[in-house]
Amino acid sequence: MGSGKTGRFFSYAFLTLSIVPILVGYTWLVIATVSTRTRGLLPINAEGGIGGLTLGNWSFVFESAIWSAMLNSLLIAVAMVIGVGIASTSGGYALSRFKFPGRKGFLTGTLVLHAFKAEMLLIAIFFVLRWLGEIPLIGPYIGFNSVGGVALVMVALELPLGIWLMKGFFDNISWDMERAAMIDGAGRFRVWWQIMLPQVRPGIAALALFTFIAGWNAYLVPFTFTIGTKVANMPVYLNQLISDTAPVNWNQVAAVGLFQMIPLIIFFIFTQELLLNIYAGGSKGT
Amino acid sequence: MRVELENLSKAWDGVVGADRITLDIADGEFVAFLGPSGCGKTTTLLMVAGIYKPSGGTIKFDGHVVNEVAPKDRGIGMVFQSYALYPHMTVFGNISYPLRIQKVNKTEIKERVQKVADMMGIGDLLDRKIVQLSGGQQQRVSLGRALVKEPQLLLFDEPLSNLDARLRLTMRGEIKRLQEEMGITAIYVTHDQVEAMTMADRIAVMSGGVLQAYDVPTDLYEHPKTQFVAGFVGNPPMNFFDVEIVAMDGEFRAKSGSIDLALPRDRAEKAAAAGKDKLIMGVRPEDIYLVDDAEPAAPGRTLTAAIEVVEPLGREDLLGVTVNDVEMRVLVDKTKGAAVGDNVDLVFDMSSVQFFDPETEQSVLWT
Ligand SMILES: Nc1ncnc2c1ncn2[C@@H]1O[C@H](COP(=O)(O)OP(=O)(O)O)[C@@H](O)[C@H]1O
Numbered sequence: 001m002g003s004g005k006t007g008r009f010f011s012y013a014f015l016t017l018s019i020v021p022i023l024v025g026y027t028w029l030v031i032a033t034v035s036t037r038t039r040g041l042l043p044i045n046a047e048g049g050i051g052g053l054t055l056g057n058w059s060f061v062f063e064s065a066i067w068s069a070m071l072n073s074l075l076i077a078v079a080m081v082i083g084v085g086i087a088s089t090s091g092g093y094a095l096s097r098f099k100f101p102g103r104k105g106f107l108t109g110t111l112v113l114h115a116f117k118a119e120m121l122l123i124a125i126f127f128v129l130r131w132l133g134e135i136p137l138i139g140p141y142i143g144f145n146s147v148g149g150v151a152l153v154m155v156a157l158e159l160p161l162g163i164w165l166m167k168g169f170f171d172n173i174s175w176d177m178e179r180a181a182m183i184d185g186a187g188r189f190r191v192w193w194q195i196m197l198p199q200v201r202p203g204i205a206a207l208a209l210f211t212f213i214a215g216w217n218a219y220l221v222p223f224t225f226t227i228g229t230k231v232a233n234m235p236v237y238l239n240q241l242i243s244d245t246a247p248v249n250w251n252q253v254a255a256v257g258l259f260q261m262i263p264l265i266i267f268f269i270f271t272q273e274l275l276l277n278i279y280a281g282g283s284k285g286t
Numbered sequence: 287m288r289v290e291l292e293n294l295s296k297a298w299d300g301v302v303g304a305d306r307i308t309l310d311i312a313d314g315e316f317v318a319f320l321g322p323s324g325c326g327k328t329t330t331l332l333m334v335a336g337i338y339k340p341s342g343g344t345i346k347f348d349g350h351v352v353n354e355v356a357p358k359d360r361g362i363g364m365v366f367q368s369y370a371l372y373p374h375m376t377v378f379g380n381i382s383y384p385l386r387i388q389k390v391n392k393t394e395i396k397e398r399v400q401k402v403a404d405m406m407g408i409g410d411l412l413d414r415k416i417v418q419l420s421g422g423q424q425q426r427v428s429l430g431r432a433l434v435k436e437p438q439l440l441l442f443d444e445p446l447s448n449l450d451a452r453l454r455l456t457m458r459g460e461i462k463r464l465q466e467e468m469g470i471t472a473i474y475v476t477h478d479q480v481e482a483m484t485m486a487d488r489i490a491v492m493s494g495g496v497l498q499a500y501d502v503p504t505d506l507y508e509h510p511k512t513q514f515v516a517g518f519v520g521n522p523p524m525n526f527f528d529v530e531i532v533a534m535d536g537e538f539r540a541k542s543g544s545i546d547l548a549l550p551r552d553r554a555e556k557a558a559a560a561g562k563d564k565l566i567m568g569v570r571p572e573d574i575y576l577v578d579d580a581e582p583a584a585p586g587r588t589l590t591a592a593i594e595v596v597e598p599l600g601r602e603d604l605l606g607v608t609v610n611d612v613e614m615r616v617l618v619d620k621t622k623g624a625a626v627g628d629n630v631d632l633v634f635d636m637s638s639v640q641f642f643d644p645e646t647e648q649s650v651l652w653t
């Protein structure tokens with residue numbers, strides 16, 4: 001960008017202009033949730049004048065279905081963060097540090113798999129989940145139409161990204177640090193846990209965040225592999241409001257949408273600092 | 287601890303890191319591995335540490351083969367060029383790490399860490415974060431971490447390369463003093479021959495993964511067994527000339543084109559006995575002088591040269607000169623006021639001249 005004051009003015013002007021559509025969208029969303037109808041950004045009452053504010057759109061918070069959907073969303077997201085976190089930090093470390101037969105193939109394989117869209121795999125995954133569901137005892141928790149099953153599929157879909165991301169972070173850590181720790185008396189596991197993991201904390205934080213959001217907003221997989229409201233998560237619940245037969249109350253849909261965003265917004269407010277530091281503070285020091 | 291390496295080798299599908307290194311290190315000895323970058327010093331050191339698995343040969347500590355012993359059970363401490371400190375821990379955390387793994391009790395840890403830290407002059411920095419330390423302080427922490435577990439063998443991998451020249455000088459003395467006081471056997475990897483010459487009891491010169499020579503510093507300097515050692519040890523490096531040795535009237539002369547120099551009888555006879563038509567002759571820059579009142583021209587050992595380059599080194603000037611078309615380096619007193627373009631007479635002190643076989647690059651004087 002240009003230098004001095006003019007340059008800065010144009011940067012700000014450009015940035016401001018480019019977020020206007022987004023701001024307008026969110027403003028409408030908020031206004032719509034407390035209105036019966038809207039024209040433009042204005043709430044409209046039955047007579048067509050300005051007014052008609054209502055909390056009726058938010059009545060869903062008194063239904064148990066929304067809370068069960070929220071819980072399911074949370075379960076999926078948390079299970080994903082844990083599953084993806086463990087598999088990526090250990091797998092990424094192994095791929096970064098160890099030589100073993102099939103390492104290269106595995107790396108390219110995961111990359112290629114990542115290129116496949118989840119849609120292409122839906123039918124195959126369905127059969128896998130049905131089969132998993134028949135396992136005695138744990139089957140009902142990880143098979144078709146279960147929160148666990150959905151989480152499992154989502155973890156699998158997220159792993160290529162996670163493993164590659166963590167491998168990249170581990171690649172940037174000097175071997176010497178690890179060697180020093182081994183000479184200091186640490187075994188492999190201790191080196192990984194006490195020395196290496198603390199160095200890749202920013203990577204873990206980024207991955208956890210991406211994964212949580214992916215899990216929270218998951219739609220296609222839960223929609224495909226769950227039936228009915230008991231195992232629906234938030235996006236699926238939202239979709240159920242848009243029925244084919246009855247007229248859709250868009251203001252209520254907006255309210256549920258906003259409701260779904262609230263945890264994420266809170267999450268972002270608290271992690272903003274961290275997010276900004278993720279790429280700035282990566283491998284300072286030695 | 288006595289260390290013996292026997293035919294120690296390391297190769298990674300085709301790439302040779304170290305090739306049949308054989309040497310022994312006496313208890314309490316300070317040995318330097320010296321050689322240019324990529325010659326296999328680190329590879330050899332990491333095999334001694336147990337980080338690299340040898341592809342062949344054995345490593346013995348006090349007579350026991352330790353090839354299969356894990357690094358943590360070898361009783362070693364190591365200092366890295368990159369310091370390799372744990373940035374998420376404090377200075378105390380770093381130095382105490384080996385002891386915490388050994389589950390030494392807390393009060394003893396505190397005592398031992400404080401003692402080592404005081405010894406390293408960082409006793410008041412224990413609560414600092416690693417990033418808050420200067421390079422020199424970081425290297426002291428790293429040294430402290432290596433010493434705190436009271437190892438029987440200390441390994442150094444170019445520990446001073448990242449420090450500025452002044453600090454390097456101080457640390458050199460300190461490391462040497464610590465090692466002597468504690469009587470710990472030490473292996474010190476460096477590409478800096480001054481470091482090796484000043485610190486080590488014996489120096490192992492390496493090149494291309496091969497051990498070129500293993501000797502006390504003065505012997506490496508005065509009796510280099512290969513041309514590589516002669517060229518690598520000593521700064522500025524030795525001058526080499528392709529010559530023939532000719533015997534005339536009971537006197538030996540080294541000849542080639544514009545060079546014609548009288549040789550001391552003992553060395554010339556030994557060199558001539560090798561029976562080679564051509565030999566490589568080595569003369570150190572500090573054995574060539576400018577002819578003046580203090581340094582009179584010597585018959586048969588004086589050549590006329592043109593000064594091409596003058597590099598002031600402070601007390602001395604390093605001259606790049608040519609005798610007709612033969613280039614050589616000459617180290618002279620700064621007060622001589624040598625200037626580019628001057629034609630000067632050079633007198634050669636041939637008493638420590640070296641001769642090498644051009645094919646094998648082995649010395650024909652020393653075996
Ligand atoms: N882990 C490794 N894999 C493959 N080649 C290596 C490895 N480590 C070192 N080498 C090779 O071995 C040779 C010696 O390296 P090194 O011991 O690091 O040299 P130095 O420490 O003397 O500079 C170099 O050619 C280097 O490329």
Ligand SMILES: [Mg+2]
Nearest residue numbers: 324327328329
């Ligand atoms: Mg090295």
